[in-house]
Amino acid sequence: MPIRVALAGNPNSGKTTLFNALTGSTQYVGNWPGVTVEKKEGRYRENKDVAVTDLPGVYSLSPYSPEEIITRNFLIEERPDVVINIIDGTNLQRNLFLTTQLTELGIPVAVAVNMMDMVQKSGAAINSARLAGELGCPVAEISALKGSGIAELMDAALAAASSGKACVPRHNFSGAVEHALAHIEEAALHHLPQERQRFYAIKLFERDSDITAKLGLTPEQTAHIEGDIARGEREAGDDSESVITAERYKYIDSIIKDCVTAKHGAGLTASDRIDAVLTNRVMALPLFALIMFAVYFLSVTLVGGFSADWISGALLGRALPGAAKQALAAVGCADWLEGLIVDGVIAGAGAVLGFLPQLLALFAFLGFLEQCGYMARIAFILDRVFRKFGLSGKSFIPILIGTGCGVPGIMAARAIENDACRKLTVITTTFIPCSAKLPVIALLSGALFRGAWWVAPSAYFAGIAAIICSGVILKKTKPFSGSDSPFIMELPAYHWPGAGAVLRHMWQRGWSFVKRAGAVIVPASVVIWFASGHGFTEGAFGRAEAQDSILAAAGGAVAWLFAPLGWGDWRPVTATLTGLAAKESIVATLGILYGTAEAGGGGQAAWSALSQNFSALSGYSFLLFNLLCAPCVAAMGAMRREMPNAKWFWFALLWQCGFAYGAALCVYRIGLLPQGSFGLAAAAALLTLGLFMYMLLRRPKAARRAR
Amino acid sequence: MRTLKMVKPGETVRVVRVAGSGPLRRRIMEMGITKGVQLIVRKVAPLGDPMEVHVRGSELSLRKSDADIIEVE
Numbered sequence: 066m067p068i069r070v071a072l073a074g075n076p077n078s079g080k081t082t083l084f085n086a087l088t089g090s091t092q093y094v095g096n097w098p099g100v101t102v103e104k105k106e107g108r109y110r111e112n113k114d115v116a117v118t119d120l121p122g123v124y125s126l127s128p129y130s131p132e133e134i135i136t137r138n139f140l141i142e143e144r145p146d147v148v149i150n151i152i153d154g155t156n157l158q159r160n161l162f163l164t165t166q167l168t169e170l171g172i173p174v175a176v177a178v179n180m181m182d183m184v185q186k187s188g189a190a191i192n193s194a195r196l197a198g199e200l201g202c203p204v205a206e207i208s209a210l211k212g213s214g215i216a217e218l219m220d221a222a223l224a225a226a227s228s229g230k231a232c233v234p235r236h237n238f239s240g241a242v243e244h245a246l247a248h249i250e251e252a253a254l255h256h257l258p259q260e261r262q263r264f265y266a267i268k269l270f271e272r273d274s275d276i277t278a279k280l281g282l283t284p285e286q287t288a289h290i291e292g293d294i295a296r297g298e299r300e301a302g303d304d305s306e307s308v309i310t311a312e313r314y315k316y317i318d319s320i321i322k323d324c325v326t327a328k329h330g331a332g333l334t335a336s337d338r339i340d341a342v343l344t345n346r347v348m349a350l351p352l353f354a355l356i357m358f359a360v361y362f363l364s365v366t367l368v369g370g371f372s373a374d375w376i377s378g379a380l381l382g383r384a385l386p387g388a389a390k391q392a393l394a395a396v397g398c399a400d401w402l403e404g405l406i407v408d409g410v411i412a413g414a415g416a417v418l419g420f421l422p423q424l425l426a427l428f429a430f431l432g433f434l435e436q437c438g439y440m441a442r443i444a445f446i447l448d449r450v451f452r453k454f455g456l457s458g459k460s461f462i463p464i465l466i467g468t469g470c471g472v473p474g475i476m477a478a479r480a481i482e483n484d485a486c487r488k489l490t491v492i493t494t495t496f497i498p499c500s501a502k503l504p505v506i507a508l509l510s511g512a513l514f515r516g517a518w519w520v521a522p523s524a525y526f527a528g529i530a531a532i533i534c535s536g537v538i539l540k541k542t543k544p545f546s547g548s549d550s551p552f553i554m555e556l557p558a559y560h561w562p563g564a565g566a567v568l569r570h571m572w573q574r575g576w577s578f579v580k581r582a583g584a585v586i587v588p589a590s591v592v593i594w595f596a597s598g599h600g601f602t603e604g605a606f607g608r609a610e611a612q613d614s615i616l617a618a619a620g621g622a623v624a625w626l627f628a629p630l631g632w633g634d635w636r637p638v639t640a641t642l643t644g645l646a647a648k649e650s651i652v653a654t655l656g657i658l659y660g661t662a663e664a665g666g667g668g669q670a671a672w673s674a675l676s677q678n679f680s681a682l683s684g685y686s687f688l689l690f691n692l693l694c695a696p697c698v699a700a701m702g703a704m705r706r707e708m709p710n711a712k713w714f715w716f717a718l719l720w721q722c723g724f725a726y727g728a729a730l731c732v733y734r735i736g737l738l739p740q741g742s743f744g745l746a747a748a749a750a751l752l753t754l755g756l757f758m759y760m761l762l763r764r765p766k767a768a769r770r771a772r
Numbered sequence: 773m774r775t776l777k778m779v780k781p782g783e784t785v786r787v788v789r790v791a792g793s794g795p796l797r798r799r800i801m802e803m804g805i806t807k808g809v810q811l812i813v814r815k816v817a818p819l820g821d822p823m824e825v826h827v828r829g830s831e832l833s834l835r836k837s838d839a840d841i842i843e844v845e
Contacts, residue, residue: 125802158828159804307790310801314809349818445833449819458822458833482799553799553838556824556831 067116068226069143070109073136073167074151075160076122076480077557079179081105083151083209084119087219092119103476104135109219118145124159126166127273127306132479140170141264147173147226149218154184154191154206155558157325161317164200165236169267171260174202174232175222182208187334189327199320201235210563231260236316242308245270245297252293253286270294271306336438336558343439349446356439360430365521369423369507376422381415405594412660412671413590413653417582420504420649425575427500431469432570436562440465441554448552454536455545457481457552460490464497464532469574471495471700475707485545489536491707492717495696496531496724498524500578501648502692508652512672513684524692531693531724538760539720585647593643593657611658629746630690630726631683631733641690647697686733693725727753776825776839779813785844786810792841804828805842 072080081092088107109115120139121132140148150167152160157178167174178184178191197204203221207214225232237243246266253269254262268276269290282290294305301308333341343352386407393403434440440462448458459481467474471494478490498506502524510520539545596616600609611617620635620642627633627641640654659678660671679687695701695718708714734750779785787809790797804827805811812826822835 127798127802156829159830162802162804304793306798307801310798311806314804314806344815344817344824346816346818441833445822445824446817446819448833448835449817449821452835482795552822552833552835553803554833555803556833 067108067114068147068223069116069118069145070222070226071118071120071139071143071145071148072151073120073140073148073163074122074179075124075153075156075163077555078122078151078153078160079209080119080122080151083149083177083179083207083215084117086209086212086215087117103132104139111216111219112223115219115223123163125163127268127271140167140172144172146229147175147222149175149177149222151177151179151209154178154180155187155189157191158314158317158321161321162313165234165313165316166264168200168202168232168234168236169264171231171258171262171264173222173225173228173230174200175218175225176200176202176204177209177214177218178204178206179209181206181214182211187327189325192324192326196320196324199235199324200232202232233260234263236313238309238312239301241297241300242270242312245293248293249290252289253280253282267309270297271309334558336560339559340442340556344442344446349442353443353446356434360427360434361521361525364423364426364430365503365507368426369420369503372419372422376419381411381419385415386411404598405591408657408660409591409594410587412656413593413650414582414587415656417504417586417649417653418579420500420507421575421578424500424503424578425571427503428469428574429567429571431465432567432574433562435466436560436566436570438557438559441556444554445556451536452552454533455486455489455540456493456532456536457483457486459552459554460486460493463490463494467494467497467499469500470577471499471696472703474499475700475703478707485540488708488713488717489539489545491704492539492720493532493535495700495704495721496535496693497528498692499648499696499700501581501697504649504652505644505691506688508655508672509684509688512675513679513681520688524688527689527692527728531728534757534761535720535724538757541760541763581647582649586650586653589643589646589650590653590657593639593654597639597658616658627690629734629749630729631686631737632679634678636678637687641687641694644691645695645697647699648691651691682733682736686729689732690725690729693728694722696721727757731757773843774845776811776813776823776834776842776844777836779811779844781813781815781823784810784812788843788845790842796838797841800834800838800842803832804830805832811844 072084074080084090084105084107085092087109089110090105090107092105104121105119107117107119109117118139120136123133123136125133126137126140139145148167148170150164152164164174164176176196178193178196181191184191191206193204193206203225205214205218205221207218209215238246246263249266249269250262254265257265265276265280269280270293272294277287298305298308303311342348345352389407389411390403393406398406443461443465444458446458447461451458451460460478462480463474463477465474466477474494474497475491478487478494481487481490506521506524510516514520593616596619597611597614598608599606600614600616600618602609602613616639617635620639623642624633624635624638627638632638636655636658639658640651643650643654655675656671659674696704701714701718704717705711705714708717730746730750731754734747735754738747773788774785776785776787787805787807789807790800790805805825809827814824814826814831816823817833820836822833823839825832825834825839
């Protein structure tokens with residue numbers, strides 16, 4: 066039975082950095098509150114009998130958002146052998162609030178005062194021996210980033226765990242509250258072990274509905290307790306929750322003077338001066354636009370352009386297939402195997418891997434932005450805008466991460482407190498083009514629009530417009546209406562991220578992209594290559610021309626559905642369907658289908674064949690549908706996990722597909738109107754547009770009633 | 773009664789009471805905005821909302837509608 070150690074602390078206090086230092090793992094660390102939304106487990110590298118759990122950051126044990134519930138339930142249900150409470154040494158007052166709650170759990174606690182290097186730099190000093198005496202548990206000074214003090218911390222924590230002696234809180238509440246707590250313990254909690262009673266008594270006193278339900282009290286007990294609470298409130302002159310919260314801070318104020326000597330009058334820190342520019346009233350929005358533009362220009366246009374010429378074109382397009390053909394011919398490889406390798410694997414995976422350089426650049430920039438502390442400022446400056454659409458400033462973080470990958474993007478939505486707002490964020494996050502959709506955009510803009518400068522930005526604008534319109538429309542419906550969510554967010558100090566951390570982040574995300582190319586795209590390419598080259602001809606199964614293949618038959622069966630969008634051909638429809646496995650597959654599939662069918666090879670020939678089969682309008686309609694429709698299965702899985710039930714999940718998928726279909730229909734059919742084409746589909750498009758405008762502009766029922 | 777919403781950037785105030793009820797009030801208090809504590813309003817976001825408040829050694833972003841339940845002097 067391993068010794069179970071749990072890491073708990075405020076958001077952004079450095080738990081994951083400590084976790085990585087303890088376990089030698091490389092979990093992702095950012096500089097905004099709420100990076101960790103799921104608990105993670107590992108083993109202490111100095112002693113494999115110690116299991117370490119990294120819990121999502123919380124400000125308190127009275128949870129509001131799902132990740133806070135994870136932390137609280139883990140602590141009270143799993144009861145680890147010791148809790149390491151990490152507190153940010155530069156911000157003791159607020160961090161100690163959680164400490165006062167953790168010490169009440171009846172579990173051994175060891176406090177780790179983190180960021181001691183920053184504390185010393187600021188000229189402050191912390192008397193940790195004194196703090197340990199006041200809190201009633203061991204206190205160690207550490208710097209998780211520099212790796213100092215960690216061995217001492219673990220010695221103290223493991224000693225506390227093996228002693229098995231629960232931390233006994235030294236703080237008391239006022240007489241009225243203590244009186245009520247004693248009565249509550251007497252009335253309802255005597256069946257519990259002594260050291261756990263206090264935590265539950267305080268939660269019952271605070272009328273925590275979750276805990277009350279868990280304890281399963283009799284109606285008599287509930288009534289009795291309610292009497293005690295009411296008496297306590299009368300004496301203290303406020304409601305019970307506020308009394309407890311205020312008294313915790315009063316206690317912290319009383320000990321902090323003796324434990325910390327801060328150097329005052331230091332004036333503005335470097336972080337303050339940076340912030341004065343980046344969130345300046347006039348400069349903030351232009352600077353934000355400039356930063357975003359620079360990130361995408363440098364990675365997509367500059368690095369992307371270079372890699373398209375040299376890697377996709379010269380290396381993967383010509384040199385590699387040529388060399389492979391020669392090598393295979395030299396060993397006397399069968400024709401079909403050569404076809405499989407060159408036209409299936411190399412054409413499919415090569416089309417995708419050519420995009421790796423620009424993605425690596427993008428991941429490096431995003432990693433820098435996430436770790437320097439700018440993310441929380443983006444939420445700060447954009448909150449006003451997002452609130453108008455039923456989202457919150459915090460919704461921007463999932464969306465920005467979603468430009469890299471939708472899966473962590475959707476998971477980051479957990480940090481949003483308000484239920485309706487969180488669901489809305491989950492539904493809309495994948496509208497923004499993720500890195501896997503980037504190859505699709507780049508391919509179509511290159512093949513069909515001669516690399517016109519406006520295509521890639523327009524994809525992002527379409528994504529943003531879809532988010533905004535969905536927000537406005539859905540917020541007017543009943544399930545999403547209701548009050549705004551509280552938006553109280555900590556703005557962390559800026560710090561310059563280490564090059565190692567940024568590169569590791571880039572490497573992790575880049576590697577997962579490569580792994581996907583290997584695990585999903587290569588098998589999918591092989592299946593598509595096979596299915597597009599074989600079929601039933603004259604009653605027998607065998608090699609067939611592409612238009613007689615089983616893939617053509619399957620794609621053709623649903624192709625009629627997409628005919629109104631201008632691309633009812635089986636090839637783009639098949640590509641769209643394979644895009645559900647992974648969006649990069651769209652590129653791989655198009656490469657295989659147009660390559661083998663028309664030009665006898667992948668690369669440039671396939672794209673020129675592609676351009677002959679699309680008009681600009683139908684090409685854009687195809688692009689739009691694939692950007693906005695349901696995401697890949699991995700992201701769908703994340704959506705299902707973040708939604709409370711299957712009904713919400715299906716609604717989200719239906720909304721995304723419906724929105725994509727409507728948008729593509731309107732663009733294609735209304736775009737055709739000037740050419741004098743009018744029919745049933747055009748009428749449907751106009752009707753869709755009308756309905757859309759009505760839903761966008763109507764006044765919600767609730768607002769009308771309020772007037 | 774003056775509330776935090778009306779405080780101009782650069783001003784320092786003391787909290788008299790956190791009005792309102794429910795999770796919002798609780799969250800505000802848990803983040804350290806309790807009776808008697810000193811707040812410095814650092815700045816207001818470019819679009820006029822939310823505001824950045826310095827409290828107990830950390831910087832918090834607060835919406836004006838939420839700041840309106842915090843009575844100050």
